Amino acid sequence: MGDIEERLKAEAARLGFALSGIAPATDADGFGRFAVWLDRGFAGEMSYLPKLRAERQHPRSVLDDVRSVLMVGLEYSGVRSAEFGIRSENETQEKGETSSTNSPSAVPHSEFRTPHFGRVAAYAAGPDYHRYIWDRLNALAAWLEEQVPGSRTEAVADTAPLLERDFARRAGLGWVGKNTMLINTRRGSFFFLGAILTTLELAPDPPATSSHCGTCTRCLEACPTGAFTEPYVLDARKCISYLTVELRSEIPVELREPMGHWLYGCDVCQDVCPWNRNAGERTVAFPHDPELAWLDPIELLGLDADAFRKRFKKTSLFRNRRPGLLRNAAIVLGNIGDSRAVPALEQALTDSEETIREAAAWALAQICLRSGG
Structure with missing residues (x-):
């Protein structure tokens, strides 16, 4: 295949994707955990998840004869946790301190900056991210088919039965943190995931094989509704993002006050994550509209x-x-x-x-x- 992998990643970067990596198209590593999660009822009213349960086991359900999956990440503007005085795990350990959200410095104060307004999650403070990513993924897929005539591709951005975080981890983009977000040591977690499935046999990248969350539990402790049943397990039925976006019926009364100022989505578990402290150094391609951030x-x-x-x-x-x-x-x-x-x-x-x-x-x-x- 020659240098096609490097040229593919260079083209992805040109289109605005700050992260890219290649994974082999085999069974999703976390399919068993996903099945258990569904069986526990944690998907709530998101019926599309159990409906396409089996299809998420292997990417061939999206593209026949798929051999490789290019995973990409497109960054969006997130809150800099450095604003809240949050130090990295290494800095905390060097000072002999423990990770805790009991300290005021570990709680994002941004929600109080505009007391009479409601807050919108960072990913939604801009154009519809689906269309924005699709346009760039489709351009990348067309480029690959042009470079290798006869190959076939399928672009995916939160629109097909693909366990994207599994393949992103396998492609070396990061690890799945205790807050269930994919986290990159250089980029944090404020990025969208997209995928290009291809019939080409591309050389894979080394997978991410370890977690860097350490003993930190800030995300678990900071969740206003207690949506994490344990590290790495989210009960979506209690998640503010689910309540404000996915749930069509009435929001349970006991979860209303913990919603605070959140109008649409929630960033708390990302805001408090030490790995997002260097957000100002990231390459943000997604347009941010400050008029949408607070309504x-x-x-x-x-x-x-x-x-x-x-x-x-x-x-x-x-x-x-x-x-x-x-x-x-x-x-x-x-x-x-x-x-x-x-x-x-x-x-x-x-x-x-x-x-x-x-x-x-x-x-x-x-x-x-x-x-x-």
């Missing part, structure tokens, strides 16, 4: 269907549709407890969507309790 929940409650579509159609936030985002906005207002939100919440009680009406009623009750009414 006014009162303003959101005033959006009708047309206004919602116009504002969010080209973003990831459109995925949750109007009922989900406005439901989240009402809960955030209940957590903020500001009486200035009462008129907007009272108007939301007349909304045609039951989930919005129910969340608004809960928020009004919270504000009333806080005001002593």
Whole structure:
């Protein structure tokens, strides 16, 4: 195959992918763990996961005759944990300290910078990442087929039954941390994963064979809803990202207050990770829109269907549709407890969507309790 591997990685870098590596197309290493995770019910209402359970065992379900998988990572703007005074595991151990989120320096204070607004996860503060990555993956796949006529490829970005983190680890991009995120020692974890499946037999890269989490448990301790049942195991049903994005029905009452200011997604387990402290040195290709990072929940409650579509159609936030985002906005207002939100919440009680009406009623009750009414 000659130098095709190096040229392929160079082309990936030109297209904005900061990470790239090649893995052999064999059974996914973590398929057994994934099956157990499904059996424990941790997928919640994400029915597409058990539906395509068997297909995730081997990438041939995505591309017949696949022989190699090129995994790539595209970085996005994440919070620099150095802002919170977080040191790396090595620095902590050198000073004879233990890892704990009991220290105020280990808790991200960014959520309090705009007290009356709701926070959006970093990956969603920009254009729809699916389309952004697809365009570049498809260009990379077309380049490879042009370089090697007769070869076939399939581009994947969170859209096919592929256990992407398994192949990313096998391709040397990083290890799966205790927060279940793929972590790279140089890049942290604020990056999207994408894959190019190919019928070519490409030379694989050395896999990541060890974890660098050490004794650190900051991510587990910082999770507002206690979504980690144990290290490396996430109960999605309690995860704020699942609650605010994937869940279409009412959010369980006991999980609402822990949601805090999160309108869409959650970055807490990444914000507190020491491996993200050097985020400022990363190569961020994904466009960041600061106007999407923090949103006014009162303003959101005033959006009708047309206004919602116009504002969010080209973003990831459109995925949750109007009922989900406005439901989240009402809960955030209940957590903020500001009486200035009462008129907007009272108007939301007349909304045609039951989930919005129910969340608004809960928020009004919270504000009333806080005001002593």
